[in-house]
Structure formats: C-alpha cells, structure tokens
Amino acid sequence: MAATTNKSDAAGFARAVAVALEAESRHQRRQLVVAVVWAIPIVAILWFTGRQIGMNPIAIVSGLPYMWDFLTRMFPPEIEYVLLLVDATVETIKIAVWGTLIAILLSIPLTLLGARNTTPHIVVFHATRMFLNVLRSINELVFALIFVSAVGLGPFAGVLAIALHATGMLAKFCAEEAEGVDKGQIEALQATGASKMQVILFAVIPQVVPAFISYAIYRLDVSIRSATVLGLVGAGGLGFSLIQTMKLFKYHQTATCILVIFLLVLVSDWICAKLRERVI
C-alpha cells in the first residue's frame, strides 16, 4: 500500500522498497522451511525403502567385476548366429503386428463405450473403464504366462497377451481423448437435428481419429519392444532364443540376440516416429 500511495516522495519510495525487500527475505525463509519439511519425509522414505530392497552402492561396485565378466563372455557376438535369428525376428514382428491389430479392432467399440459423451449408458461407461483398467494393470508377460498354460507354448499366446494389454492402453487413452473433443462441433451437429449416433459419427470420431492412429502406431512400437521378451515365458519371438542361449551358456549367441533386439527396436522406433509425424 505504502508503495502506491507515497511513490512521489523519495523517502516514501525508499521505505516501500525496504518493506518489499524485507517481505522477500521472509518469503525466502518460509520457502526454505517448506523445502526442509518436504525433504525430511522424502529422504526418510527413500532411506527406509532402499534398505528394504538392499540398495547398496557398494554392491554395484563389487558387482562390477561380475558385470565385466558377463560382458567379456558375451564378446565378441557370434555374427553368423544372426542367420538363425531371422525367423525369430520375423516372428517377433508378426506377434506385435497382430497383437496391435487385434487391439485396434477391440478398441474401436471399447473407446466409444468408455467415453462419457459417447457411451449409451453411465453403467456401461463405468463397466468398460473398469474392464480396461484390469487389462492395463496386468503386464503382457503375466497374460502370456497364463495363455501359455491355456493354449500351449508358441506365438499365439504372445499375440493374445499383447492384444489384451494394448487394448487396455489404447481404448483408455482414446476414450479420454473423445471426452476432450471440441464441444462446438458437437453442438453444431446437434443443431442440424442429427441423432446421437450421427453426432458421434460426424463430430466425435473425426476429431478422435488422428489421436487414435497416432497412439496406435506408438502402441505398435511398444508392442515390438514387448514382443522381444515374450519368449522368456515361452510365448514366441526373439526372447525365446535369448533365454535358450543363456541356458546353454552360449553367451556369444546371447550377445547376438541382444544386438538384434537393439537394432529391431531402434528401426521400429524410427519408422513409427516417421509414421506418426505424417499422421499429425
């Protein structure tokens, strides 16, 4: 207040500045206290949980020779083994593509049922969201384990596992996207006398499609990454070769597997990023 009323005379101005400076230093002290008050429980939690799971910097250092040993046993990678990995690589891609495709097909109805503004009934909305949450919460490897028991070893279990998990992710993301569409475009369609379904078809869906495609491509990228490890539980793909070579102590071949996985993920990442740029 003083600053605004007495700005004209020099003494008043100086007083106002002094007051503001004082306020600022008080503010800083308060912030310091707040920071400390927050830091104490955070550090305590980290310290406690760290002890619980045996976080130990010394263990990393003492583990270094073992890591080094592991790496030297893998080096050099057995390049010729790449030829034997071609089939597994192709299978990995096939698993990811079909898993994602099934997820896309399942997501279209689930998106519409699981968005507040397109769902036929609020009960359907809640049921759909709950179902999607279940699919999202359970890792694809867990699904894969169960499916391997149910339908036997092989890529089929992997496809189903990827499909279910990706459906949960894709449909939930797109349902939220559908809820956030421009209301004006919906109002304009309602004003023409369009039915609820026509409003969804002509105002909601066109607005959600780009996000849907973009996220579906992203999901394909993630699915390829996931498909590289499904083999660890016997659901096909490169992961199977990886775990087999390790069990047989053929570490040079393991290294080749890891290299192929690395390249596959890198290439798919690059292609998917390019594709998404074109969509947006």
Added chain:
Amino acid sequence: MNTLAPSPTMSSTAALSRTTLSIQGLSKLYAGGTQALDNVSIDVREGEFLVILGPSGAGKSTLMRCLNRLVEPSAGKVIHNGEEISGPNKNLREIRHRFGMVFQQFNLVKRLSVLTNVLTGRLAYRSAWRSLFYNFSQEDKRIAIECLARVNMDHKTFQRADTLSGGEQQRVAIARALAQKPRIILADEPVASLDPKIARQVLGYLKQVSQELGITVLCNLHQVDYAREFAERIVGMSRGAVVFQGSAAELTDNIIQRIYYRDASADADRGDNRGRDDE
C-alpha cells in the same frame, strides 16, 4: 425443379407478412442461479432479417438455443407456424432440423472436407444406419453443392475445413445451415471472430440467402453499425430482457445507451442483482 428457387417477393413484403415464430414469455434460469432470459416475447415475421442486438452476456445466445432446444427454457412458449415447439414430448430432431444454425466459432468439423461438412446438414433427413459409412445419396450431394454455390464456395468442395480462412469457414457453415432446408436460420454472433471487411461479406451472404430463398434469419450481433447496415428490424436485449424493438431508423443513441450501459436509475434498482447475469 430447383428446390432452392428464389422468392424475390419475400423481402419486399417482409413488413406486411405474417408472424412465423412467436416467442412468448420465454425465461431461462440456469442451475447456477443465472437468469439468462427474463420473460422475453418477440414476434418474428416470415422472411425477415431480424438482428438481436446486445452486449455479450445479454442472453442472446441462450435465446437462440432455447428456440432449437439446445437449451431447455425454464418457462414460456415458442410457437412456430401455429404449432407449439416448446414443452415436453416434442421430437427434438424434428424441431432442430427446422432451424439452421450458424455459430461464432463456425464449428465446422475441422478434419472433414467442406462437402462432408455441408452434407452433415442433411443428417436429420437420413437414418443413422445409412450414415454409418459416411454415405450420402446423390440428391443430398446435389443439394450440398447448390448450397455451396450460393455462398461461392463450390471451388473448395474437396478441401479440408481446417485449411480455410475464417470467412470461408463461416460461408461453409452457412451452406451447412442451408442444406438443412430450414425455414429459419439462427446466426449466433456469426461475425464476432472475423475482421470488418470479411464480416460485412459474410453478413451480406446471410442477407442474400434470406432474400433469395425467403428464409427468416435471426442474427445475434453486438456491433451497432452492422445491425444498422443489415437489419430489417432490430430487437435490443440487455440483461436477459428485451428493451427495444423497432427499425434501424428508430435505434437512437439514447436507446443504444439503454442496451449497452443501462441508465443509472435502472442500475440502482437492480443493484442487488448485479454480477449474477454475466454468463
């Protein structure tokens, strides 16, 4: 036969023609306690270009949305050609398709083509299942192109709506409203987002289709000079109530004062209510 044949006699006889839309004692109280409309009564004549003038927050948008039932009025009646279209148990789709609507923000579906946007004006005439594959009849397409030609936008038929300028988008929006074959067009601040030159052009198209097709136009505006230039009749609104009805010539500075600023005595009267009607 050209279904959009002009009726040049309409505008010249507007002053004499019959009432098509009768708004009687319409009120809207929003759930938050905002009295957006307060006992509004207006008689709209067949084929006229009626401007509803008032500052933002005067209740103009709510009035329009109460007519085509995007908003449910709290009280009052709307009678269209002798038939009450307010009240429960009415076929909303049927009522809405009688009114074409044009919005301030154009509200085109941005990712669809100009043509598809105009075709959405035909949806009320089609079953939902047929629209499932975004398919329209040849007849609908013909109507849509004719409507585009009326606003001189047929050369952009296949462009995506979001590639157009604001003025072009609003012209497409007018074409969409026309494709409904409406008897009445509700234009809610159609030029508020456009610069003056383009604004005059868009209002010109609206007035032209009104005259050529004999469509009644209700147009919300907040700019006095546009109202003077285009209106055949003006309704002044302030704080949810009608404070003036008359021709452009009758719109004196004194009345403009009443619409936009309200006199001090009125403010004192309603002092306790102030601030509740800003939407």
Added chain:
Amino acid sequence: MTTGTATAGDGGEARTVDRVLAEIAARKRWRLPHLIALAFAIGFLAWAAEGVSLRPGEVVSALPVIGEYFARMWPPKWQFAANVWQPAIETIYIALWGSVLSAAIGLPLGILAANNVVRSVVVRNAARAVLNLLRSISELIWAIFFVSAVGLGPFPGALALGVNYGGILGRLYAEAMENVDPGPIEALRATGASRMQVILFAILPQALPQFVTYNLYWFEVGVRSATVLGMVGAGGIGFELVTSIRLFEWRETGLILLIILGMVTAIDMTSTYIRGRIY
C-alpha cells in the same frame, strides 16, 4: 454489395453442380494403386497370421479354454495373502527406487542430448546413442544382466528399471527442453546471460513440470513392470506369480492378480491426482 452472385436456377449453376458431382464420383472410384496396396496389406496380414498360428478356428476354440483358466482363479485363495503381501510391497519399493535412479540417469543424459542446451553435435549424438541403448533393451533383459552381477533380489530389479527408464526418460527430458517456449530464452540472452544461466533460468523452469509429469507416469509404468521382474529373480511379486502358475495353484494366481490390480489402481489414482495438481 460485396457478396458473390450465384443466382440460382440459371444454366451456369446447374453446370457447376454437375461438374462437382462428376468430380465426386471420380474421386470415389478405386484406382489400381489402391487395390494393389490393399491386396498387399491383406497378403501380409494373412502371412503374419499364419506365422503366429492365428487361425479363426483355433481362436474360437481357444477362447473358452482361456475363459476356463480365468474361472479357475475364482475364488482367490485369501489365506495366501499372508505369503504375498511382503513381495507386493517390495514391488512398489523397486518401482520407487527404479524411478529415482531413472531420474538420476536420465537427467544428465537428457541435458546432454538437448539441442538447445548442448552445442556440440558429437556430445549430443553420443548422449543420444547411450539413451537409445538403455531404452531399446527391455528392463527384463537388463534385470537378467544385473542379477548375474549382483545376485538375486530386488536390488538388481531396481537397477534394471532405473537403467531402462533412465533411457526413456532421458529422451523425453531432452524433447521437453527442446520444445520450451524460445521467447524467454531470447529474452535472457538479450540481458547478457551466460549459457549456463539461460539453461537454469529459462529452459529448466519451463521444462520442469513436464519432467515431473513424465516421472510420475513412468513410475506408474514401473509398478506394472516390477510385477514381472520376479520372473528372472529380480524381486517383487513376480516370483510368487510365476510359481503359482507353474504349480497350477490358480486360486493363488487369482489372489496375486487381484493384489496387483489393487496396487496399480491405487498408484494410478494417486499419480493422476498429483499430475492434475501440477498444472
């Protein structure tokens, strides 16, 4: 008048409509490249389906079997909770520490990889290469590696999450920094601030909310991942899960899945709440 003159009914307009209608028909026609692309896509998918034994008959016969397996999980074996609550909590600890480590690994690498922070292309590309390596190899493979180095238990699990998500977060951090509003950067440069000062006062403050959002999101993902690290001996509830499935103790599996579901939902809700408060 500035408006166009599309007078309805004259021959010019009829020609326009027919021309556009013809163009619509022409655009709709399937062309050879479309058909080839379609055939290629269908062929590829069919080939891929064969490769992963995805045949309609098998899918149909598999679905009831899968349903039956899930049915066996009900009712969950509640007594078993005594054995799994500790690994469940351990799972969250692993995710928590994985998240802390990933920030510690991702932040320096991300800063080095951002093109508006580091000028040297060599440094940036080197940082990016490291990030790619960490990112591309799944946390499970990292876990196998760390288990061999430091032994079984949750510690290698946390390391694996930290390294893998460090790679992912580092790239996201870099992108967040590259996408900040350049205005404040320019303003600070104009005051004569050094490079370091620009980073500290213009880039980091703008990117920080993004960083926090990403960290919280990847913590959520981390909890879901940590539930399977136990499969390779890297701690958490995954070990119990695998064991129960291998021993066909489906009701135990059911309980573990329920616990995972509860845990993940609780963390998601908390994290969504916090993320909502950041903005």
